[in-house]
Amino acid sequence: MTKPKISTDWMAGCSGCHMSLLDIDERIIKIAELADIRATPITDLKEPDEDGVDVGILEGGVNNTSNEEQAHRMRSRCKLLVAFGDCAVFGGVPAMRNYFTLEEALRRAYVETESTDSEGKIPDDPEICVPTRVRALHEVVPVDLFVPGCPPDPDVIYYVLSELAQGRIPEIKDDKLHWH
Template sequence: MSDKPKIRVATAWLGGCSGCHMSFLDLDERLIELSKLVELTASPITDVKEIPEVDVGIVEGAVCTDENEHVLRTMRARCKVLVAIGDCAVTGNIPALRNQFLLEDVVARGFIETESTQIGEMPNDPVVPRLLKRVRPIHELVKVDAYIPGCPPDADTIWYALTELLAGRAPNWDERTFSYD
């Protein structure tokens, strides 16, 4: 093993389906190769919650709640390079569909008017994150250094982007290397 210090990486899962993290795990045996180069700190995969100072922060999901925003801003403050992974982080994608409607209507539809709900109630416990009026892609709140679009980006796309970033280059996206779905 080389003595070169490992690159410290943290990942976060905001408003999204975790599909991008699943796709990351699809790297399969390449994860072993990656683990020689990087140290994965806080992440839904390691179940470490507190984000330490890291070199690379990878964020999945759109910003839907005040908690999402808090995590995103923490990540930005503690990482040198911030990577948006997946269409939710990059464009807002499916979570952002609710932006066409008023937040009150969306919540009422989900908690009161659902066909299977008998006596509905608006969630109001203070520990429950507050929904923001609008769902936003992460670059509308913080500076993002690199994007990996895709819903989810497949393992090959993630591998290409990570290896390019680890080599100190920006991914060169064209019709062969990425997709929006």
């Protein structure tokens, strides 16, 4: 039997969900025995296989045109898409930016911060992606499974990955929402 392929990526967030994934510790070996871990921020492969993967996992909100492209690419290349962590599920902390205009947020980030020198200016290079309103992943592409948490607990992550690797859709409810 062929192992299912799993790819992950992160968008607008703190990368804490992937840090929590690493916190499953030696259990990652068990997942690697069950699944073919492909492109992730922690592997050399950086994009999901062009010929597709079984499971795509995205962390972070969608806050710019590059994130939109990532979301569409992962959705088009995976059979099942997982929104991983509160930023992907709800918009999370990055969505707090939505309470301000984009100009206000950019001015604060690049001109008014205490660490900005007197030359501070808002970047305008055409190579830079265009910021957008921050959205949860399901507002951009269809999502098949939601794993909330900031970040999700390592035990929940292990449960989700092991279920997915064995071809089952995990139930995220009751103690799986708040593992202790």
